[in-house]
Amino acid sequence: xxxxxxEKILSQKAGREVRAGDVVTISPDYVLTHDNSAAIIKEFQKxxxxxxxCPQKIVIVLDHxxxxxxxxxxxxxxxxxEFVSAQGIxxxxxxxxxxxxxxxxxxGFAMPGTLVLGADSxxxxxxxxxxxxxxxxxxxxxxxxxxxxxxLRVPETLKIVLDGxxxxxxxxxxxxxxxxxxxxxxxxxxRAVEFSGDGAEGMSLASRLVLANMAAEMxxxxxxxxxxEKTFDxxxxxxxxxxxxxxxxxxxxxxxxxxxDLSTIEPQVACPHTVDxxxxxxxxxxxxxxxxxxxxxxxxxxxxxxxxxxxxxGKTVASSVRVLVIPASRTEYLKALHxxxxxxxxxxxxIILNPGCGPCLGAHQGVLAPGEVALSTANRNxxxxxxxxxxxxxxxxxxxxxxxxxxxxxxxxxxxx
Amino acid sequence: xxxxxxxxxxxxxxxxxxxxxxxxxxxxxxEEMVRHALEDLDPGFADKVQPGDVIVxxxxxxxxxxxxxxxTCLKCAGVxxxxxxxFARIFYRNAINQGLPVIQSVEAAxxxxxxxxxxxxxxxxxxxxxxxKVFSFPSFPxxxxxxxxxxxLIPYTKKKLSKKRSF
Ligand code: SF4
Numbered sequence: 001x002x003x004x005x006x007e008k009i010l011s012q013k014a015g016r017e018v019r020a021g022d023v024v025t026i027s028p029d030y031v032l033t034h035d036n037s038a039a040i041i042k043e044f045q046k047x048x049x050x051x052x053x054c055p056q057k058i059v060i061v062l063d064h065x066x067x068x069x070x071x072x073x074x075x076x077x078x079x080x081x082e083f084v085s086a087q088g089i090x091x092x093x094x095x096x097x098x099x100x101x102x103x104x105x106x107x108g109f110a111m112p113g114t115l116v117l118g119a120d121s122x123x124x125x126x127x128x129x130x131x132x133x134x135x136x137x138x139x140x141x142x143x144x145x146x147x148x149x150x151x152l153r154v155p156e157t158l159k160i161v162l163d164g165x166x167x168x169x170x171x172x173x174x175x176x177x178x179x180x181x182x183x184x185x186x187x188x189x190x191r192a193v194e195f196s197g198d199g200a201e202g203m204s205l206a207s208r209l210v211l212a213n214m215a216a217e218m219x220x221x222x223x224x225x226x227x228x229e230k231t232f233d234x235x236x237x238x239x240x241x242x243x244x245x246x247x248x249x250x251x252x253x254x255x256x257x258x259x260x261d262l263s264t265i266e267p268q269v270a271c272p273h274t275v276d277x278x279x280x281x282x283x284x285x286x287x288x289x290x291x292x293x294x295x296x297x298x299x300x301x302x303x304x305x306x307x308x309x310x311x312x313x314g315k316t317v318a319s320s321v322r323v324l325v326i327p328a329s330r331t332e333y334l335k336a337l338h339x340x341x342x343x344x345x346x347x348x349x350x351i352i353l354n355p356g357c358g359p360c361l362g363a364h365q366g367v368l369a370p371g372e373v374a375l376s377t378a379n380r381n382x383x384x385x386x387x388x389x390x391x392x393x394x395x396x397x398x399x400x401x402x403x404x405x406x407x408x409x410x411x412x413x414x415x416x417x
Numbered sequence: 418x419x420x421x422x423x424x425x426x427x428x429x430x431x432x433x434x435x436x437x438x439x440x441x442x443x444x445x446x447x448e449e450m451v452r453h454a455l456e457d458l459d460p461g462f463a464d465k466v467q468p469g470d471v472i473v474x475x476x477x478x479x480x481x482x483x484x485x486x487x488x489t490c491l492k493c494a495g496v497x498x499x500x501x502x503x504f505a506r507i508f509y510r511n512a513i514n515q516g517l518p519v520i521q522s523v524e525a526a527x528x529x530x531x532x533x534x535x536x537x538x539x540x541x542x543x544x545x546x547x548x549x550k551v552f553s554f555p556s557f558p559x560x561x562x563x564x565x566x567x568x569x570l571i572p573y574t575k576k577k578l579s580k581k582r583s584f
Binding site: 047049138185186380383385 | 429431433434437438439441457476477480481482485488503504505506507510511514515558560569570571572574575577578579
């Protein structure tokens with residue numbers, strides 16, 4: 001019997017043939033950490049050694065609270081910069097670059113057939129490029145810095161076949177919200193999720209990133225899209241090394257196979273307080289909100305900013321809402337700037353924030369007061385995530401958020417462009 | 418065998434309610450972490466939890482972010498184990514790596530009630546609840562036991578590094 005992508009790549013890394021359920025000890029190609037590097041450094045220092053084992057495999061991006069909003073965050077950033085220079089870590093991206101997952105991808109670290117670990121749950125994102133990438137904890141990250149090794153359980157794989165084409169004004173975000181709503185937040189627990197089908201092939205890399213990113217919200221260990229010409233083109237001038245794509249065998253064994261016809265999908269909204277509390281936009285249209293966020297590692301790329309600008313151009317944001325737009329990275333910021341989108345958005349009444357996580361984790365740049373409601377393009381709507389525990393978060397696509405800010409109420413984006 | 422009382426919760430207890438996100442990037446001392454444990458789920462927990470207590474929950478415990486403090490704050494509060502119908506992957510890893518045993522048992526998670534006295538035999542793989550109810554669970558693989566016995570991945574790795582054994 002053949003092997004899935006995950007079985008194959010973990011077999012290669014382990015140097016023996018492994019199957020779902022086996023436990024392997026492997027060495028990753030890269031380890032990503034962000035502002036939490038400060039806490040990881042503290043763990044590392046407990047290990048009783050001076051030097052990290054593999055500085056060239058360590059990638060650190062400061063993105064969560066940038067620039068630092070309090071003395072404590074500033075101290076964290078400072079300790080990270082000192083560690084980076086003392087350890088000779090060259091892949092360091094300071095506060096002006098953007099969200100770790102976007103920066104990691106743009107810088108060409110996410111190469112097909114490689115294995116990446118990150119101390120962040122949305123490390124699943126690089127599956128969009130055919131990478132085996134999974135989130136780990138802080139002490140694991142410290143331990144990998146020290147030993148270059150980690151234990152992993154080989155995951156079973158859930159295959160999701162996406163057929164057909166999305167209707168107008170329906171986007172990648174709607175697909176993944178629909179799937180999570182149908183299947184539940186723990187459907188892919190411990191599992192790999194492989195996206196395939198002509199719908200997956202037709203998707204841009206930015207859209208694939210949305211699905212792979214949110215595979216984490218189904219509990220997945222990793223997501224995966226078979227790499228293709230789009231992937232190779234993107235990597236042409238940026239890949240950090242030579243890579244060898246890995247594909248599942250045609251006769252691989254899947255835990256289950258789900259099929260979705262994209263042409264039947266409507267705009268979706270995840271309602272408070274779980275990502276799987278999903279309803280079609282028509283069921284929640286009219287819900288008032290106070291703050292909108294367009295950005296994050298899920299939906300802060302050029303194609304998202306384009307959709308937003310196309311809807312908001314020449315229109316005005318409702319006086320009852322404040323709209324925060326946060327390009328995912330400096331590169332995406334510049335692209336949107338040159339295209340004139342940011343000017344359109346500022347004229348409409350949006351606030352453009354510097355690339356980073358912004359208010360996504362409720363630490364700064366627009367936290368919610370008790371009783372307030374947010375509509376966001378992020379990937380999580382847990383209670384208290386963006387501020388007060390008595391606030392609420394709805395999640396939707398950039399198109400739905402953009403159409404909604406004009407009305408000040410959740411609005412069906414269909415026909416808005 | 419340590420005995421403790423059960424704190425019972427439902428399905429999908431996420432890391433934001435176990436340890437609020439607003440504290441995660443402010444590095445905190447253990448005592449301070451304990452004060453925020455389960456703050457947004459059960460505001461009475463942090464004050465009343467006793468060493469040896471057990472958390473009993475439904476499916477997908479610990480879903481959400483990869484924050485390790487979700488496991489650390491429970492461990493520091495003296496929780497001896499979390500018993501649930503199922504665990505979110507990263508929480509499961511984090512808990513073991515913090516030296517906090519996590520036990521998957523649908524039967525025990527259903528049967529054990531709030532406040533019930535519970536003891537756990539990790540060697541035998543048994544949970545002993547009131548009225549002599551016993552639930553068995555598969556004992557942990559050796560490397561996991563090793564990490565739990567060392568008190569977490571960091572002390573475990575430290576021990577290994579100091580022996581200069583490769584692994
Ligand atoms: S944008 Fe939000 S979800 Fe993405 S890495 Fe930052 S905090 Fe996490």
